[in-house]
Amino acid sequence: MLTFFQNLLRHTITLVTSFLAFGFAADSQDSSLLMLGAFFGSYVVVNFSIKQLQLFNRRRKTSLTRKEFKHVNAQLKIAKTKIKALNNAYLKVRSINSFKQLHEMTSVAKNIVRLVRQTPEKFFAAEPFFYGHLDSAVQLTEKYSFLSRQQVRDKEITAALSETHATLDDLTDTLKLDLKEVLANDIEHLNNELDYIKYSSEKRKKQIEWRGDK
Template sequence: MRDFLYFLARLGIAIPLAILTWIITLFIIGINFFLTLVFALLAGLIPFYTIKFFQRRSVLQSYGLSAQEYKYIHNNLKEAQKKISRLQGKMFQIRSISAMRQLNDMIKLSKRIFNIVKKDPKRFYSSERFFFNHLDSAVELTDKYTMLVTQPIKNKEVLSSLEDTRKTLLDLNSSLEKELMNVLTNDINTLKIELDVAKKSLHREQLERSREGM
């Protein structure tokens, strides 16, 4: 949303400047029509990309990341989004209600971690196991499960593999829950500190009131 608003802001400045430049160069200065288009294009593109540079620098400063770090995290987020979409595509291939719920929980947890990191890219470093391990495992296991579930033969070996995969997916869900808590650790610690400060402040106020009432 913020990127879209930044884009609109750049357009809101670049387009009027381009139009104004074209009008001045064509009707007031009287330059050749082709050259007026060139000047108008430059008058729009130069401020557009200059503003984009400063907007990007401001965003990187707010995140506390270098351009290289941000690009690295952004690329991993794009890959993660593809994997989550792949998981979502498997939902309707699963016939077991319990397995479907399990996969739904996995998708919700994955989306939650993804959205937290997307909003605050610096948290990527506290959730690398999710991006480089857990999410890949989730996709591979879900692929295996849906492949087995669609087999026409359901002998003891296939049923055993399905059960093992279900158990592994359940363990993976637990790992994702721990990963989410790990990502939220700073928020939880900050909240605890804020609560402690608020409690101490309230306690001081109560003491002052009791002294005034004496």
């Protein structure tokens, strides 16, 4: 759940530290094996230490326990692999309509994962997505992509493709509902803010009118 900048910063610091360790070993006239050991050893240790510190600071900004944060992070890694499988599958379909359909479904799935990565607490509103719906999307997309590329098109395959296409439409709608659940708190917060602004505005108008009448 670390950002690209955080990963880039960590690797930059790690490389600089490793080169310093390498240079120190070289100045000490150690063997080449020891110098390489100093470089790679320092890289592994420093990279791991900084990553753990980054994850600790990231978790502190959430309301999750250490166990929950670790679980969400693990689920995001799994989801990343599944999203990659979705990309690989839908890019292989030949039909433009099917490509658009699968592209839309994949975009919704990516959006859910992105939102949870930004705000880990949202994971619990998207558990059905991570534990079931995303798996179904990957399996159906891979099977549909495979069948659509076959040169044989008898009635059975055509019927299977048609049924799968309809099921993918339903699944896309399901993913959109998952996305809506993830955004539920944001929508509620926005509505509360709008209600407060309207209330404050009406109150201010009444105060101005009262002073004018007076």
